[in-house]
Amino acid sequence: MNDRPLLNRRLDGFGTTIFAEMSALAVRxxxxxxxxxxxDTDGPQEVREAAVRALRDGRGNQYPPxxxxxxxxxxxxxxxxxxxxxxxxxxxEVLVTAGATEAIAATMLALLExxxxxxxxxxxxxxxxxxxxxxxxxxxxxxxxxxxxxPDLDALRDAVTDRTRLLLLNSPHNPTGMVLxxxxxxxxxxxxxxxxxxxxxDEVYEHLTYDGAEHIPLISLPGMxxxxxxxxxxxKTYSFTGWKVGWITxxxxxxxxxxxxxxxxxxxxxxxxxxxxxxxxRLPDAYFxxxxxxxxxxxxxxxxxxxxxxxxVFRPQGTYFITTDIAGLGEKDAPAFxxxxxxxxxxxxxxxSVFYDDPQAGRSQVRFAFCKRDDVLREAAVRLQR
Numbered sequence: 262m263n264d265r266p267l268l269n270r271r272l273d274g275f276g277t278t279i280f281a282e283m284s285a286l287a288v289r290x291x292x293x294x295x296x297x298x299x300x301d302t303d304g305p306q307e308v309r310e311a312a313v314r315a316l317r318d319g320r321g322n323q324y325p326p327x328x329x330x331x332x333x334x335x336x337x338x339x340x341x342x343x344x345x346x347x348x349x350x351x352x353x354e355v356l357v358t359a360g361a362t363e364a365i366a367a368t369m370l371a372l373l374e375x376x377x378x379x380x381x382x383x384x385x386x387x388x389x390x391x392x393x394x395x396x397x398x399x400x401x402x403x404x405x406x407x408x409x410x411x412p413d414l415d416a417l418r419d420a421v422t423d424r425t426r427l428l429l430l431n432s433p434h435n436p437t438g439m440v441l442x443x444x445x446x447x448x449x450x451x452x453x454x455x456x457x458x459x460x461x462x463d464e465v466y467e468h469l470t471y472d473g474a475e476h477i478p479l480i481s482l483p484g485m486x487x488x489x490x491x492x493x494x495x496x497k498t499y500s501f502t503g504w505k506v507g508w509i510t511x512x513x514x515x516x517x518x519x520x521x522x523x524x525x526x527x528x529x530x531x532x533x534x535x536x537x538x539x540x541x542x543r544l545p546d547a548y549f550x551x552x553x554x555x556x557x558x559x560x561x562x563x564x565x566x567x568x569x570x571x572x573x574v575f576r577p578q579g580t581y582f583i584t585t586d587i588a589g590l591g592e593k594d595a596p597a598f599x600x601x602x603x604x605x606x607x608x609x610x611x612x613x614s615v616f617y618d619d620p621q622a623g624r625s626q627v628r629f630a631f632c633k634r635d636d637v638l639r640e641a642a643v644r645l646q647r
Contacts, residue, residue, distance in 0.1 A: 271394045278387055279615045283599065292603035293641045295563075295629045296611040298435070298581060302634060304500035305541065305548065312504075312537035321532025327524055329357025329508065329535060336539035337508050344467075345478050353513040356520050359530040360505040361465045361494040363523065365429075366392045368461050368490050368509065371522035373398040377426035382412060384616030384623055386435055386463070398426070402618045407586065407626070408575055410437040414448045421452065427459045433466040433476065436613055436628040437584050438577020440474040446482060454484040459515070461490045465497045465507075466580040468549050471557045474578040480511065487512045490519065495538040497581070498552070500632075504534040556581055556631070559638055563631040566642020572627075581632040584613060588625045595627050606644040 266273075280297045287294035303309060315321050321330065328334065334351040341347040349355055358364040365388060373379065375397030381389050383402040393400045401420050405412060428449065432441040441449075453460050460479055467476045480489035494507035509519055560576070564583055567574050573586035592598045595612035603609050613626035631638060 271397065272391065279611055280387075283609050283611055286600070286603055287609040290603040290607070290609075292607045292609045293633075293637060293644070294609045295631070295633065295641055296599075296609040298497075298630045298632060299502045300500040300632045301637060302500065305544065308499055308501070308537050308541040308544075311540040312533055315533035315536040320536050321534070323532070325357075325529050325532045325535060327529055328352075328520060329355065329529075330532075330539070333357055333506075333508070333535040333539040333542075336542040337510060340542045341478075341510060345481055347478065347481055347510075349510050350513065354510055354516050356509045356516050356523060357535060358494075358507040358509065358523060359527045360496060361463060361492050361507040362388050363505075363526055363530075364492045364494075364507045364509050364519075365389065365461070365463065366395070367523035367526055368492070368519050369393055369396040369398070370526075371518045372459055372461075372490075372515075373426060376424060378422060378424045379427045379429055380417065380420050380425060381429040382431065382434065383618060384436055384613050384626075385429075386431065387615060389429055389431075390618075393429075399424075400618070401425070404617070404622055405434070405437055405439060407584075410434070410439040410575070410584075412441070412445060414445065417449070418452055421456050421458070425456065425458060427461060428453060429461045429463070430479065431463040433470055433474075433577075433579025435466065435580050436582050436611075436616060437575065438580050438582060440470050440476065440578040441479075443475075443477055446477055446479050450479060450482040450485050453488060457488075459488050459490070460485065462492065464491060464493045467493055468498045469553060469556055469581060470579040471553070471560065472578060476579070487515075490515050495534075495541060498549075499538070499541045501534070501538075504531055504538070506531045506534050506538045559631045559633070559635060562635060562638045563629060563642065566638065566645065567629065570642065570645040572645075581630055583629045583631060585627050585629065586625050587627055593625055595623065595625055599627060606647060608641050608644050 283296035334355040338349045369392040373396040377398040380401045490511045496502035611628045613623035614620040
């Protein structure tokens, strides 16, 4: 073979994800895994049974329709109407994807040209940077800073140039737990309309907000209906992360554009699970309320334990992650701290520095996931204190 590098230059610098690395470390050491964001219990029994029923009835065992099974697309539109008063056409304005990660990838590939700029709040989920790079575009980070991680709207306005094509937003925000307010969303919407920008919103934690914070879909604000791609999924809301069922909603032209790219990625996926998620979306309000309150209680268990162990804790408004600072522990290097933590006390966490373009911006920040059983969280807190 010649000396040409095997990896496409657009992916230069993207190695194994931090989640795979830290989860493998948890398995190797037998440590409690508070790094990767997956629950350690399964979701609702009735939803699991719906998947089994679909398998037995032969629904979804072969290729489902490219846009997703009609039952799920209809359920998505019902969910958007029920919770947010938003009306979508299930045939032209909904697309089912292999989780939110594929939705983001397909959207970036469909809507971006080489040379376009994408503004995203950092720290950001690591697939954002990779997907933007694969599309040949340039990411422009807008840094959220401790302790409250609120966006600097003046800096956002200043970051928009003639090359800016798209804003990529995540609220509730992983890893900081920040939830955008109506005032902030209104300012972002006005900027998008003024500068003719497309906005992609990652809303996978839409049902996990705490302490009075409210999730408001940007697509619901004036001027945003025809310029927003809204992304969500079943994994976080129903604790079935392995099913990989996500969806996008938006105007027919935007959804059609994303469908063009998506069909050449997975084409289709998760056939029987799509029918089960359709039933999950129709669960009663009590499920969503109970899920949110249960996760809030878990947040408080871990936040209190981390505080007692000496971490500076930034209590999140949403998601199921807590960002902490380790400087008060006499530590400065979050990656080294996290790689040594399993051997020191049997707990795995993730360094936030990997979510920044400039790792120094989050050099002493560490993220913990609290989507685990209460007894596991309490044991992790004891180990960290010890």
